[in-house]
Amino acid sequence: MSGPVLSVEALRAHYLTRSGHEIRAVDGVSFSVGEGEILGIAGESGCGKTTLVNACMGLYLPPLVHGGGDVKVAGTSILGMAPAQYRRRVLGRLISMIPQGALNSLNPTRRIKDMATDMISSHEARADRREIHERLRERFERIGLDATHVLGAYPVELPAGIKQRVVIGISTLLDPKIVIADEPTSALDVSTQKSVIRLLFQLMDAGIVSSMLFITHELPLLRHVATRIAVMYAGEFVEVGPTEDVIFRGRGPYTQALMGSMLSIDPTGRQNRPVALEGAPPDLKLPIVGCRFAPRCPQARPDCRETEQTLRTIEQSQVRCRYVD
Amino acid sequence: MSTEPPAFEARELSRVFGYGRHARTAVDRVSFRIEQGEIASIVGESGCGKSVLARMLLRLQAPTSGELLFEGRPIDTAEDPRVHFRRVQAVFQDPFSAFNQFFTIRAQLQSVFRLFPERPSRTEMDERIDRALLAVNIQPREIDGKYPFELSGGQMQRMLLARVFIIEPRVLIADEPTSMVDASSRASILEYLMKLKQELDMTIVFVTHDIGLAYYASDSLLIMHQGKIVEQGPPERVTKQPQAAATRQLLDDIPDVNRDWLARGGA
Amino acid sequence: MFASLFKSASFVTGLVLFGLTVLTAVVAPWVLHVDVGQRVGLAYMPPSAEHWLGTDHLGLDLVSLHIVGLRASLYVGLVSGVVATLVGTLIGVYSGYKGGFIDDLLNSLTNLFLVIPSLVVLILLSSSFEQGRSLTLIALIIGGTTWTWTARAVRAQASSLRGRDHVALARINGYGTFGILALHILPYLLSYLFMVFVLQTATGILTEASLSMLGLGPHDSVSLGRILDEAVKNEALVDGAWWAFLPATVLITVIAFSLYVINTAMEGVFNPRLRR
Numbered sequence: 001m002s003g004p005v006l007s008v009e010a011l012r013a014h015y016l017t018r019s020g021h022e023i024r025a026v027d028g029v030s031f032s033v034g035e036g037e038i039l040g041i042a043g044e045s046g047c048g049k050t051t052l053v054n055a056c057m058g059l060y061l062p063p064l065v066h067g068g069g070d071v072k073v074a075g076t077s078i079l080g081m082a083p084a085q086y087r088r089r090v091l092g093r094l095i096s097m098i099p100q101g102a103l104n105s106l107n108p109t110r111r112i113k114d115m116a117t118d119m120i121s122s123h124e125a126r127a128d129r130r131e132i133h134e135r136l137r138e139r140f141e142r143i144g145l146d147a148t149h150v151l152g153a154y155p156v157e158l159p160a161g162i163k164q165r166v167v168i169g170i171s172t173l174l175d176p177k178i179v180i181a182d183e184p185t186s187a188l189d190v191s192t193q194k195s196v197i198r199l200l201f202q203l204m205d206a207g208i209v210s211s212m213l214f215i216t217h218e219l220p221l222l223r224h225v226a227t228r229i230a231v232m233y234a235g236e237f238v239e240v241g242p243t244e245d246v247i248f249r250g251r252g253p254y255t256q257a258l259m260g261s262m263l264s265i266d267p268t269g270r271q272n273r274p275v276a277l278e279g280a281p282p283d284l285k286l287p288i289v290g291c292r293f294a295p296r297c298p299q300a301r302p303d304c305r306e307t308e309q310t311l312r313t314i315e316q317s318q319v320r321c322r323y324v325d
Numbered sequence: 326m327s328t329e330p331p332a333f334e335a336r337e338l339s340r341v342f343g344y345g346r347h348a349r350t351a352v353d354r355v356s357f358r359i360e361q362g363e364i365a366s367i368v369g370e371s372g373c374g375k376s377v378l379a380r381m382l383l384r385l386q387a388p389t390s391g392e393l394l395f396e397g398r399p400i401d402t403a404e405d406p407r408v409h410f411r412r413v414q415a416v417f418q419d420p421f422s423a424f425n426q427f428f429t430i431r432a433q434l435q436s437v438f439r440l441f442p443e444r445p446s447r448t449e450m451d452e453r454i455d456r457a458l459l460a461v462n463i464q465p466r467e468i469d470g471k472y473p474f475e476l477s478g479g480q481m482q483r484m485l486l487a488r489v490f491i492i493e494p495r496v497l498i499a500d501e502p503t504s505m506v507d508a509s510s511r512a513s514i515l516e517y518l519m520k521l522k523q524e525l526d527m528t529i530v531f532v533t534h535d536i537g538l539a540y541y542a543s544d545s546l547l548i549m550h551q552g553k554i555v556e557q558g559p560p561e562r563v564t565k566q567p568q569a570a571a572t573r574q575l576l577d578d579i580p581d582v583n584r585d586w587l588a589r590g591g592a
Numbered sequence: 593m594f595a596s597l598f599k600s601a602s603f604v605t606g607l608v609l610f611g612l613t614v615l616t617a618v619v620a621p622w623v624l625h626v627d628v629g630q631r632v633g634l635a636y637m638p639p640s641a642e643h644w645l646g647t648d649h650l651g652l653d654l655v656s657l658h659i660v661g662l663r664a665s666l667y668v669g670l671v672s673g674v675v676a677t678l679v680g681t682l683i684g685v686y687s688g689y690k691g692g693f694i695d696d697l698l699n700s701l702t703n704l705f706l707v708i709p710s711l712v713v714l715i716l717l718s719s720s721f722e723q724g725r726s727l728t729l730i731a732l733i734i735g736g737t738t739w740t741w742t743a744r745a746v747r748a749q750a751s752s753l754r755g756r757d758h759v760a761l762a763r764i765n766g767y768g769t770f771g772i773l774a775l776h777i778l779p780y781l782l783s784y785l786f787m788v789f790v791l792q793t794a795t796g797i798l799t800e801a802s803l804s805m806l807g808l809g810p811h812d813s814v815s816l817g818r819i820l821d822e823a824v825k826n827e828a829l830v831d832g833a834w835w836a837f838l839p840a841t842v843l844i845t846v847i848a849f850s851l852y853v854i855n856t857a858m859e860g861v862f863n864p865r866l867r868r
Contacts, residue, residue, distance in 0.1 A: 189534035276513035
């Protein structure tokens, strides 16, 4: 297959409030993910990353509305695709999602195997439940789960790490080309986080999944996960580039502020105090003039709030700041 | 060298749930000291027993064996628990589930005064609440008549801190104070807690799985694994020269940017 | 939360059905001429234009009897529902929250009431109050013996709420047991208790019918159960006088059914296990 697995062009999506305002949660985002790539998207809560995920999947549940742009999966645009065709051909097979907090949204009144079978059979025209059970069992064993125990269990009986593996197992059962993982490890402790990410890597190494979009608020984590990173703020990408560049040589002020605010075990001692990011992102209901980060930017200059900022290409990265060399 | 008794001293402290074959040992004969004025962190993965230990320090759970001393004296179960709660308080992980959804925020802040033997007058209560709110950068009018679901996560977190400002305890137990917060905001939660500590001259006990937070903020680290305290000491020593396998595992599992963390098979 | 209930077809159906029966019971006496004392004809006269349901074995107007009976049965159902819900909730919530010894004690009590067939208790109690068996007394007896299910269910809910953060916060605010039960546990159970109440009411109505058919119903009042009892005793079935027992049966069934349907619909919307 040639060409990118996922291609997003100038995507815009907004929430329509009851008073008729538009909250422009995704305001012109473009990127592509090729085969074998892991694109990490990092940003604070409220920057629009989950909305971006839903928009990429074509999940426009009210009050979310598509505002413009296109999403192409394996070369085919999913906008305007008939829902039935989308469900059978695309969802789960080409592109699949691990929603944020999925492990806590498992139906507590159903056993894992029943819930999983229902989900899968909605993608298959003539699904044989027995066959789906077999596939589930096989796949669960392959990803290190005790299939017999787990399939017959209720969610409340399983620890968080196991539940997240279950969610991953179900989302990737049909071998999707690209998986979008929205904060897959945020609710887990560090050891469980490592094993879940190890599982995601295993799926890619085994060819079950070809590419991944990894969403997180913990930018440093992407150093170990992503091949390329996009930093998102107030509905836009403010820096995109190869992992090493973004993490260690981040050019954008927001990227730098984000990295600087992280608590970590610093090998050089405890002198490097993390600097908390003060303030809050802008209200996306209102029209914004100039740079969206300017009110909070430690490096802001007077005219930052007046002129519109566009993504500029510097070497292998793109940065949304006119004062970066 | 201070001659004050330690804030907490545990001797072979245990908590077992259930009995017979189904008995589960959540806290297994732990012994430690937390000095007054110190910041101590109890670190371990989920399920290691740190939350149960925290509840014992808070006097919300009784030990099944062993001793727990607060400021040199055993916790007296015959005494009115409010005496202990005036001196030892907590902030919880999820600010939304920590508050009752049926009552206004102000009413719930007012109920804090139940801890005191004499309830101050209505005006004095309001004054003290307002002062606490300002201390956490919330304008009192902002929360007038509001219910928890009407505020943001960050604001509700600060309500938990405001409670502490009103009570002025000697010890604060912070149970996973940063787990539900963005990585980029964790430093600011810490700043509030440090400010709280300085102004009220408190001892802080962090209970967390985030060893990065613990390293940055603490004077002493206690590593917990399967109910036992496997290692204790100053953060530099524990992280640079870990003695216990569990400690090494925890440190290894942190995705620190400066070292290799997880090897990819094919790529 | 309550709004989504009305989107459920079963809830609306149940509510409408129950509402109609209640409406009938309340409004009918003003609209129709209800008289259960006066003989209006011969025994077991079939339905006619003046007497839509004919007459009973004493020649009394069955429409009047059914209306009075409906009111009585609804009354017993509601009162016993209230009593059972109250008793069961108080026991369940205290037992579930405290745990330990108190829980064991109250569980034993509940089991005792569960194990002894409630009908036997009812029969014993009923027969010892030979002369004074009023509707209210029956309702109280029923309420006082059918609370066990509620106690069990509420106990489970209270037990799971006990570990919540807001309860821990209330404790470190200095609240004692009763404060916590009243302010921090019960409010979270309100919708569940409503469901429970609906179920207990249905139980009450059905139990009254059973009691009456054993001849142990209210002594001097008419109730739907007593109508059935009289029909059986006076061989209305054998005589083919369907108008003497069928309407009452239908009414009891409709009331119980509509309440069960309402309960099921509520459970679907309110299931506390799905709520955070």
